[in-house]
Amino acid sequence: MSRSKVRNLLLLKQIHSAVAQIRKGKLDKALETLDKAEDSARKAKSTDALYYILFMRGGILYTESKYDEALEIYKKALDAGSELLKADPENIDYQHYMGTTLSNIGNLLKKKGENPQAAEYYIRARETYLNLLAKEPENVVFRSYAGENLNNYAALLKDMGSFEEACEVLRQAIELYKKLLEEKPDNLSYQAELAVALSQLGNCIILQGPEKCDAAKLDLERALNMQENILAQQPENGNIKEAIALTRERLEKLEKP
Numbered sequence: 719m720s721r722s723k724v725r726n727l728l729l730l731k732q733i734h735s736a737v738a739q740i741r742k743g744k745l746d747k748a749l750e751t752l753d754k755a756e757d758s759a760r761k762a763k764s765t766d767a768l769y770y771i772l773f774m775r776g777g778i779l780y781t782e783s784k785y786d787e788a789l790e791i792y793k794k795a796l797d798a799g800s801e802l803l804k805a806d807p808e809n810i811d812y813q814h815y816m817g818t819t820l821s822n823i824g825n826l827l828k829k830k831g832e833n834p835q836a837a838e839y840y841i842r843a844r845e846t847y848l849n850l851l852a853k854e855p856e857n858v859v860f861r862s863y864a865g866e867n868l869n870n871y872a873a874l875l876k877d878m879g880s881f882e883e884a885c886e887v888l889r890q891a892i893e894l895y896k897k898l899l900e901e902k903p904d905n906l907s908y909q910a911e912l913a914v915a916l917s918q919l920g921n922c923i924i925l926q927g928p929e930k931c932d933a934a935k936l937d938l939e940r941a942l943n944m945q946e947n948i949l950a951q952q953p954e955n956g957n958i959k960e961a962i963a964l965t966r967e968r969l970e971k972l973e974k975p
Contacts, residue, residue, distance in 0.1 A: 729758040729767055736774060745778050752778075765805075769798040769815055776822065789826045795819050810850065814860065817846035821867040828874050837878070840871035858898055862911070865894040869915055872922070881925045888919040906951065909944050910958060916941035917965040924971065931972050938969045 732755035739748035752775045759768040772795035779788035799815040806812060820843035827836035847864035854860060868891035875884035895912035902908060920938035923930045942965045948958050 729755060729762055729764060732758060733767065733771065736771075740774070740778065745782060749775060749778055765798055765801050769795055769802060772798060773815070773819065780822070780826065785826050785829050789823065789830070792819055792823050792826065796823065810853065813846060813850055814863075817843050817850065817860075817863060817867070820846060821863070821870065824867070824874075825870060828870070828877075833874060833878055836874055837871070840867060840874060843867045844871065858901070861894045861898055862908075865891045865898075865911060865915070868894070869911070869918065872915075872918060876918070876922055876925070881922050885919060885922045885926070888915050888922060891915045892919065906948050909948055910961070913941045913944040913948070913965075914961060916944070917961065917968065920965075921968045924968065935969070935972050938965055938972070941965050942969065 732751055736748045736751040736755060739745075739751060752771050755771045756768065756775070759765075759771055772791055776788050776791040776795055779785075779791060796816070796819050799812060799819055802812045803809070803816060820839050824836045824839035824843060827833075827839060844864070844867060847860060847867060850860045851857070851864060868887050872884045872887040872891065875881075875887060892912065892915045895908055895915060898908045899905065899912060916937045920934040920936075920941065923934035923937065942962065945958055945962045945965060949955065949962060952958060
């Protein structure tokens with residue numbers, strides 16, 4: 719058996735071990751294993767494995783609120799993804815790698831308050847997903863990821879005071895979620911994502927001026943109705959309870975003189 723084959727088997731074992739540790743919640747142990755796996759991937763010159771390892775490490779660090787470290791790792795993942803795309807520019811999976819990595823870097827930069835830089839990464843992620851959806855318009859994974867990126871980008875634009883642009887981005891996200899729901903109307907995750915986008919859009923319209931309150935109220939009421947329906951099916955869902963509270967708060971603002 720060749721030396722490179724042994725390394726690849728070791729690499730596979732290390733990745734599987736890290737995944738098992740993540741599932742058990744042993745995140746520190748998983749990080750140690752992924753450090754070793756990264757070394758193995760570089761020795762084996764396996765860029766595909768290296769990307770996956772870096773992406774997992776970035777996700778763990780993000781979960782642990784270690785934003786600076788996570789950002790550093792995601793940028794390394796971006797370099798690995800760029801290398802993969804150079805070798806195979808038409809590879810759909812590699813393009814998806816880039817989209818998710820760009821979007822996650824945008825999220826981290828937003829967390830750090832580096833808004834103009836975050837916007838650049840969100841825009842690059844949006845372009846990546848638009849290209850993917852042009853090739854595979856029915857791909858629900860791409861649509862979902864594209865919608866999430868648009869939601870996050872719109873929230874950033876709102877924070878930056880670009881209300882009109884934020885509303886436009888949210889309308890794009892809403893169209894994506896509507897298409898997902900048409901195919902799977904009982905999917906509660908899609909319903910929740912659409913409701914969040916509608917609630918955000920209503921809030922964004924309010925911020926543009928009092929003359930647009932009727933349009934804002936319509937979107938907020940639609941969002942609240944969807945969120946209450948989800949809560950009826952998932953009464954212990956804390957996230958949906960928070961989303962309902964936020965949508966109600968936005969509606970109350972409209973009712974105040």
